[in-house]
Amino acid sequence: MSEQGVLGVVLAHGAMAAGMVDAVRRIAGDAADGLVAISNDGASPSELKRRLESAVGGQTCVVFVDLPSGSCGATALASAMDVPERCVLCGVNLPVLLDFVFNRGLPLQELLPRLVEKGRGSIQAMASG
Amino acid sequence: MTVVLYRVDERLIHGQVVIGWGYQLRPERYVVVDDVLARSDWEQDLYRLGAGDADVVFTTVEDARGSIARWRDESERSIVLTRDIGTMLALARGGTLSGENVNLGGLHHEPGRTEVLTYLHLSPDERGELEALVGEGVNVYARDLPDAHKVPVETLLS
Numbered sequence: 097m098s099e100q101g102v103l104g105v106v107l108a109h110g111a112m113a114a115g116m117v118d119a120v121r122r123i124a125g126d127a128a129d130g131l132v133a134i135s136n137d138g139a140s141p142s143e144l145k146r147r148l149e150s151a152v153g154g155q156t157c158v159v160f161v162d163l164p165s166g167s168c169g170a171t172a173l174a175s176a177m178d179v180p181e182r183c184v185l186c187g188v189n190l191p192v193l194l195d196f197v198f199n200r201g202l203p204l205q206e207l208l209p210r211l212v213e214k215g216r217g218s219i220q221a222m223a224s225g
Numbered sequence: 226m227t228v229v230l231y232r233v234d235e236r237l238i239h240g241q242v243v244i245g246w247g248y249q250l251r252p253e254r255y256v257v258v259d260d261v262l263a264r265s266d267w268e269q270d271l272y273r274l275g276a277g278d279a280d281v282v283f284t285t286v287e288d289a290r291g292s293i294a295r296w297r298d299e300s301e302r303s304i305v306l307t308r309d310i311g312t313m314l315a316l317a318r319g320g321t322l323s324g325e326n327v328n329l330g331g332l333h334h335e336p337g338r339t340e341v342l343t344y345l346h347l348s349p350d351e352r353g354e355l356e357a358l359v360g361e362g363v364n365v366y367a368r369d370l371p372d373a374h375k376v377p378v379e380t381l382l383s
Binding site: 167169173 | 236271274275333
């Protein structure tokens, strides 16, 4: 883990990752520096793996994916096999990323359940009609 | 009929297939024809994650050639996937897929390939395999999603 904390990689379809990281930056400012966006756009499975490995290097990281499956999810899961300093969290949303950038100094075993709880808790029916 | 789609897509079971095509074709089973994956339990597990409630079968080319007639006759709706044209060609050899439609849905940039469509890149060898697939009586076309423009093989090879 770097001095700043765990690295966050948002790996998602189309322009979603860049859009989410941009939204974090607009809300949280430079705290968004802890996030990297990767798109699967135009990428073969091997190219997507290369993009991910290039972004992560050997850093401790959480890979945030949109769907639990598909090219993004499969690439992230395969990359995390037998790599204890790499976790994968699916169903990424903005509240999760905001919580992450302000708490990425926590150890992974503390950070991950916190993020899952944050993500689930942020989906609410606020006006049910 | 109940092979509802034959598709070449190097990502195999993924969003476009399960959501884009899946919502329209309602497959009950995905058949992945791949000699390597047929022997790799952990990779199979990864792909199964994406298939929702549908059954997923991983099979070698040889076994698939022996099963294809049964899949066609069964009431269960199947999508048959390969991750490259060569595997689909091996499946089609000897007229096994004669008269069938094969969809090219995703072959992306790699060294040695040139872009034909944004989602379809072909090497010279793959162009040869495509011609051989047509020679086996298969109707080949490119279309990444059901509502996208259908591009006939003649255009792809021109």
